Amino acid sequence: MQDLSTRDRIMRAAMRLFVAHGIDAVSLRDIADAVGIKAPSLYAHFRSRDALVQEMFQTGYAAYGRRLAAAAATEGRFPAKLDAMVRTVCRLQAEDDILFGFLLLTQHAGLRSIPIEEADNPVRILCDAVAAGMAAGDIPPRDPVLIAAAVMGVILQPATFLLYGRLAGNLSAMQDQIVALAMRVVS
Amino acid sequence: MQDLSTRDRIMRAAMRLFVAHGIDAVSLRDIADAVGIKAPSLYAHFRSRDALVQEMFQTGYAAYGRRLAAAAATEGRFPAKLDAMVRTVCRLQAEDDILFGFLLLTQHAGLRSIPIEEADNPVRILCDAVAAGMAAGDIPPRDPVLIAAAVMGVILQPATFLLYGRLAGNLSAMQDQIVALAMRVVS
DNA sequence: TGTACATCAGTGAACGCGCGTTCACTGATGTAC
DNA sequence: TGTACATCAGTGAACGCGCGTTCACTGATGTAC
Secondary structure (H helix, E strand, O other): OOOOOHHHHHHHHHHHHHHHHOHHHOOHHHHHHHHOOOHHHHHHOOOOHHHHHHHHHHHHHHHHHHHHHHHHOOOOOHHHHHHHHHHHHHHHHHHOHHHHHHHHHHHHHOOOOOOOOOOOOHHHHHHHHHHHHHHOOOOOOOOHHHHHHHHHHHHHHHHHHHHOOOOOOOHHHHHHHHHHHHHHHHO | OOOOOHHHHHHHHHHHHHHHHOHHHOOHHHHHHHHOOOHHHHHHOOOOHHHHHHHHHHHHHHHHHHHHHHHHOOOOOHHHHHHHHHHHHHHHHHHOHHHHHHHHHHHHHOOOOOOOOOOOOHHHHHHHHHHHHHHOOOOOOOOHHHHHHHHHHHHHHHHHHHHOOOOOOOHHHHHHHHHHHHHHHHO
């Protein structure tokens, strides 16, 4: 990890600290210390503290959106798409639990000041997929947003439990069970 | 609302601001302004800013825990208990959506510094109830913590959507659907 | 190969600002006699 | 009924602190000739 660019080391250190202590509880000096540089040096890589947080959030969130959109484009009926989407999210969590945790926290702590509502928005993608599944007659018609919320809950609440140590391991280890839960929620 | 004690007016104003802008983004001067007093006057009612937040959180969280425990004590098999618990949470959200939203946010933003893990902890109560239902053979045995997390997700994620305006109304209006979702998750 | 120059990550010192908090004080209210 | 005193919510001014940020500077690296 020593051969990462300073920019990447800053982002990883900041993410780790944000997840551990909350975004507002971490100062630029804390981040700089973790990287092994002084606070003013951060300005060689980021325009401001806000820009740092925003870039971390938007990059991660958009990447998640694209991978979820790819899963939603899986061929076949809705159950196949849902299976792919749920497994994708589980894989994302297991691949980089720090990034996943950061996005989970930021959703609450920072979404109000970070105004993205693009086509890459994962929530939008899931809602659209659920609505399409209903329209196609693959699953019973109900409020698609409520059902999408419930599916998200079945995935993200276990992820939250992992974050706070109430559950051990990662989402990949539970993906079969979570897929089954999600299937039951939409049926 | 003018006949509330100043103490209660402070707590309600603070909660409203915390939910709207995030806990760390609200200063004592903001709270005092909303109440119509000056910041130093807050110290006649609360020992410190931390004490204010902590009391709001602990009071609300413990009250929720007690009401959830009462629902969990419903007579009968596990499905009757789960029905009562889910409807209780939906009612709590509809009764006071500001308090509910505050606790939902605090769970992420402040739980790390607020160390309660009592018998009144709602998460603990739900986990215990699910485990007991499995032990009694009322529902299939699986990891009780994962199933409890999924049940929470089915309730709290729609609540989060309400908080951010993705869903309209309140949880009470959707309680029958949410009960049905929770039932499917545990079966 | 050596010299001059440009680039830029990183530094130390310092800034202005808003924060939580303290403090001496005010003024209304209630109680004692 | 009037007077003296205690209580306490609320105030204005001020505090020290840590924050994000700026700035002139350093020193290593790369490029031009």
